[in-house]
Amino acid sequence: MIVLSGMIGAGKSSLATILSEHLGTQAFYEQVDDNPVLPLFYADPKKYAFLLQIYFLNKRFASIKRALADDNNVLDRSIYEDSLFFHINADMGRATEQEVEVYDELLDNMMEELPYAAHKKAPDLLVHLVISYDKMLDHIKKRGRSYEQPENDSTLVDYYHNLLERYDKWYEDYNYSPKMKIDCDQYDFVENTADRAEVLRLIDEQLKIRGTL
Ligand SMILES: Nc1ncnc2c1ncn2[C@@H]1O[C@H](COP(=O)(O)OP(=O)(O)O)[C@@H](O)[C@H]1O
Numbered sequence: 001m002i003v004l005s006g007m008i009g010a011g012k013s014s015l016a017t018i019l020s021e022h023l024g025t026q027a028f029y030e031q032v033d034d035n036p037v038l039p040l041f042y043a044d045p046k047k048y049a050f051l052l053q054i055y056f057l058n059k060r061f062a063s064i065k066r067a068l069a070d071d072n073n074v075l076d077r078s079i080y081e082d083s084l085f086f087h088i089n090a091d092m093g094r095a096t097e098q099e100v101e102v103y104d105e106l107l108d109n110m111m112e113e114l115p116y117a118a119h120k121k122a123p124d125l126l127v128h129l130v131i132s133y134d135k136m137l138d139h140i141k142k143r144g145r146s147y148e149q150p151e152n153d154s155t156l157v158d159y160y161h162n163l164l165e166r167y168d169k170w171y172e173d174y175n176y177s178p179k180m181k182i183d184c185d186q187y188d189f190v191e192n193t194a195d196r197a198e199v200l201r202l203i204d205e206q207l208k209i210r211g212t213l
């Protein structure tokens with residue numbers, strides 16, 4: 001299983017489609033447009049941060065079990081980033097210490113079950129998409145989910161800056177599997193075919209080193 005990580009709008013879903021088609025494997029997407037809790041969270045983060053987190057944890061765990069079944073399936077966002085999102089929300093006063101404790105324990109418990117529920121626990125490769133704030137906003141605008149637009153909610157500016165800042169350290173500390181970065185300001189793998197080919201080449205190179213290609 002290959003896991004894609006990165007900020008909101010970095011290009012994970014787009015790359016999941018491109019990469020899974022290239023490898024002839026399956027992509028597993030985040031539940032977003034049919035997620036009933038997500039708009040509630042953006043409207044009232046303090047009330048819904050914990051519920052949203054449990055919702056994502058449950059869905060993500062189900063996807064991981066299926067994605068781990070075959071080599072090189074592509075998972076759109078890691079379970080470890082969910083935890084990053086929740087801790088940032090908690091630091092912004094949107095979850096209580098008790099909610100964080102319950103979430104952390106539940107996550108640990110579920111992760112211990114993974115080797116029994118699937119034949120392995122960790123991804124074969126993490127592909128982390130790095131993006132600048134301005135480029136990320138371009139993508140968020142282009143995609144057009146109304147609740148993610150800072151012009152509709154100015155508190156999102158702080159939220160996005162907090163997430164972006166903490167993502168760098170999250171990637172540096174990540175040690176569950178081999179990892180690599182793709183610079184989304186440098187490579188436009190959605191609209192530029194030469195950039196797409198280069199990104200796929202870079203990922204193939206890593207998969208060959210790891211013996212899964
Ligand atoms: N490299 C890119 N160049 C141009 N547009 C992009 C690029 N990556 C993503 N997009 C666009 O940005 C929006 C968000 O991309 P998406 O793949 O949904 O990101 P994520 O899954 O990381 O939130 C989509 O409209 C997508 O077409």
Ligand SMILES: Nc1nc2c(ncn2[C@H]2C[C@H](O)[C@@H](COP(=O)(O)O)O2)c(=O)[nH]1
Binds near residue numbers: 010030
């Ligand atoms: N509070 C949280 N929000 C999350 C989490 N995982 C995803 N999300 C949000 C962020 C976006 O608005 C949307 C989809 O994410 P993309 O990066 O795929 O655009 O869902 C989370 O764990 N906590």
